[in-house]
Amino acid sequence: MIDFLAAAVLAGMPLLFATLGELVTEKSGSLNLGVEGMMLMGAVIGFVTAYNTGFPGVALLGAFAAGAAGALIFAIITVTLRGNQVVTGLTLTIFGSGFARFVGDPLVGQSVPKSVQAFFARVNVPLLGDIPGIGPVFFRQDAFVYIGYILVALVTIYLYKTRPGLNMRAIGENTASADASGIAVDFHKYAHIIFGGGLCGLGGAYLALVTVPIWQADVVTGRGWIAVALVIFASWNPVKALLGSYLFGALSILGFRLQSMGFHVSQYLVDMFPYAATILIVIFSTQKNRKEDQPPTNLSVPYFREER
C-alpha cells in the first residue's frame, strides 16, 4: 500500500507542475488551453538539453524556457493582439505536439544520460523520511518532488499574502477596476502567463526525464488536459491542486497495480480510468455553488481599455 501511495505521488508530480502553471495563468484572468502543447515543448527541450549537455539544471532551465516561450506566443496573440483565447490555446497544443515530434525526431529511442538520471534518484529526507507511513510516501522521493512541495507553498503565499499576488487576483476578478486602480494589467498578464507556461514546461520535462526516460514524442498523452480539469477540481486553490494531482497520479498507475495483484483486467480498459475520471470531475465541478469554488470572475473575458 505504501509502495502504491509513493508511486502515486511520483506519478502525480508532472500533473502538479502543469496544474499550478495553469492555475497561476487562470488567476490572472487568462484561459490558456495550450497546456498540453507547452508540456510537450518543455518535454522535448528538456530531453534534448539533458541529452546534449548531461546537466540536469540546464535541462530544467531549458524546459522552463520552452514552456515559457510557448506561453509568450499565447500572451502576444491574446493580450496584445486580442485574439480568441480558446482557439489560440488549441493552436498552441497542436503546434507544441508538432514541435516536439519535429525537434525530437533524431532522438527517438535514446535514453536520458546517466548524470541526469542520477540527479533524479530518490533522496531520503533525514528525520521526515523516517516517520512511519508518511515518510516513505512523501519524503523518500526524488528532488523534483521536493521542489513541487516548495512550489505549492510559494504559490500559495504569493497568491494570498503578497502585493503582486493580490494585484494579479484583482485583474482576474475585475480587470477594469484593477486597471482603474493603477495596476499594469498587460504587464501582470504577460508575467503570469509566461511563468505558468514555464511550470507546464517543467511538468513535461519531468515526464520525459524521469517518468519515461527514453524519448518518445507522445510522452504527455493528455496530461495537459487533465491539468486543465484539475484546476477546476481544485477550485483554483494550490493546496487542493496538490491533492488532485496525487489522486490522478494514483488513478494513472492503478491499472498496472491491479494487474500485478493478479486481477485480469484489460490494460486498455484500465488506461481509460484517468480520462473517464476527468470527465466526472468536470461534470461535478460545474455543480459546485459555493462562492469560493467559482472561477475568477473575469476568466477568459478579453479586456481592452478603449472599449470600456
Add this chain to the structure above:
Amino acid sequence: MISPIKVTKRDNVPRKQTAFILTLSIVLALVFSGIVLLFFELNPLKVFGTIVTGALGTPMRIEQTLIKAIPLTIASLGILVAFKMKFWNIGGEGQIMMGALCASYVALNYGHLPPNVLLPLMAVASVAGGGIWALIPAIFKAKLGTNETIFTLMMNYIIIKIVMYLQYGPWKDPASKGFPKIPGFSENAILPEVFGVHIGWIFMILLTIAIFLFMGYTKKGYEITVVGESIGTARYAGMNVPAIIMVAMFISGGLLGFVGFVQASAIEKTLTWGLSANYGFTAIITSWLARLNAITTLFVCLAFALLLQGASYIQLSMNVPSSIADVVQGVILFFVLGSDFFLRYRVQWVGLKNAAEARVYHD
C-alpha cells in the same frame, strides 16, 4: 501608461484590405517557418519547393493530395458547425474513431451484403456513432453547463482505448497468427473509385454545398449562429437553446463520424486505432482559417492537404520529419489569429508627445 501607438476600433474593413492582411499574414508565417528551418540547417526554399512538387508533381501525387483533402474537408465542416455555436468541439478525433468503429462493426458482421446495401448501412452507422459520441458532452453542456472542451477531448482518449482493446482482444483477426490486427473488410465494404479517386471526393463537394446552404439559408443554421453570437439573445428570441446545442453537436459529430467511415472503408480497409490521423485536430485550424465558411473551408483544406502530402513526401525524399507540417500549420494559424487584430482595430503611430498631451486632456 503612455503609449505612442493609438488603437481604435473599426468596422467594415473593405474586402480588398481583408484579403491583403490575410495574405500578408500567411506570407509572414511562411517566412517565419523558413527561418525556423534555417535554424535546423535546412534550406527553406528547397523544403517548400519539394513540398509543392511532392504534392502536385505527378498525377499519382495529386491523387494522394486529394485523398488527404477528403477527410480533412469533411472533418472541418463538422468542426465548423460546432465552432459557429462557440461550442469548442475538440473531440473530432474521437468522433472519427467512433464513426469508424460503428461502420466497421457493420462491415465485419454483414460483409456478405451487396455493396449498395452495405455501404449505405455503414454510412448511417458511422454518422449515428460519431453523432452520439458528440451528443454525450452536448447533453451535459446543454443541461448542466459542463465545460465541453475537456469533455470532448477526454472522449478521444476513451474511444482510442476502446479500439485498442478491440484490436488486441475480441476483434483480433484469428487468421493473423497472433499479430494484433482487426480483419480486413470484404470487397463489398470498400468504397468504389470515380475517375481514379475513391468516391469520397464527391461526398466532399456535396457536403460542402450542403453545409454552406444549411448554415446560411436554413432556420436551424441561423439559430446555431445566434447561439454562438449570444446565448442571451437566443433565449430572448424564444429559441430552445439546449435543443439547438444538441442538434448542432449531433450534426457536427455525425460529419466527423462519416470521415471515420470513409477512412476505414476507402483507405485502411479495416479498423485501426491510428485511423483518425490527426484530422480531427487539423480541422480546427482549417475551419478557423476559413472563418467558419463552408466554401472557403473546401479551399483551405485543399491547400492544407497539399502541405500534408508534401510533408509526407519530404520525409521520404529529404529525410525531414513530416511533423514539419504541424509546425508550419501552427505558425500559419498563429499569424492569422494575430492578424485579426489589424482587421478589427486601426493602429496609428501618434508619437510619445501627442500621446502624453492626449492623456492630459483625457484626465
